[in-house]
Structure formats: C-alpha cells, structure tokens
Amino acid sequence: MATKDGKITLEKLARMVERGFSETKAEMLATRTDVHKFEQRIDALEKTTEYGLDGIAETLKSIREEMKTLDRSAEVHDLEVRVGRLERKVSLKK
Numbered sequence: 001m002a003t004k005d006g007k008i009t010l011e012k013l014a015r016m017v018e019r020g021f022s023e024t025k026a027e028m029l030a031t032r033t034d035v036h037k038f039e040q041r042i043d044a045l046e047k048t049t050e051y052g053l054d055g056i057a058e059t060l061k062s063i064r065e066e067m068k069t070l071d072r073s074a075e076v077h078d079l080e081v082r083v084g085r086l087e088r089k090v091s092l093k094k
Helices: 010-089
Strands: none
Touching: none
16 A cells, blocks of 8 residues: 555545445444344343243232132131031030
C-alpha cells in the first residue's frame, strides 16, 4: 500500500478507512443478528418455564386438596376407633 518512498497516498488511506468501516458495520450486523437470536431463545425459555411452573402450581394445588381429604379421612377413622373403644367399655357393642 505504501509507495516506494514509504508514504501512503490519500486515496489508498481513504480506501483503507472505508474498508475498516465496512468490516465494522458487517460485524455489528452479525452481532445484532446473534443478539436477536439470543433474545428469541430467552423468550422461548421464559414461556416454557412459565408453562412448566403453571403446571407445577396446578399439581401442587391438587395434592393439597387430596391431603385435606386424607386428613379428614384419618380424623374420621381415628374417631371411629375411639367411639368403638367407648362402646366396648360401656358394653354397647361386642
């Protein structure tokens, strides 16, 4: 690029600068594309996570309702056993 005396012409310098700007612009566009793809992946993961958490919340709600039913069943069974003991003590049931 340099002349025989080691100097660069103004035209060559302008082309070098333009090429540098063009390369920088291309790199910026590539980076923007990569960032956009990354944002799309994050959005997809966010939706998947939200959907999964909603499912977990529903399952937990269902389990809690079942636990309430089981607790009531255990209480009823406990009361039946206690009533049975009392009936045997007072000779109402043999």
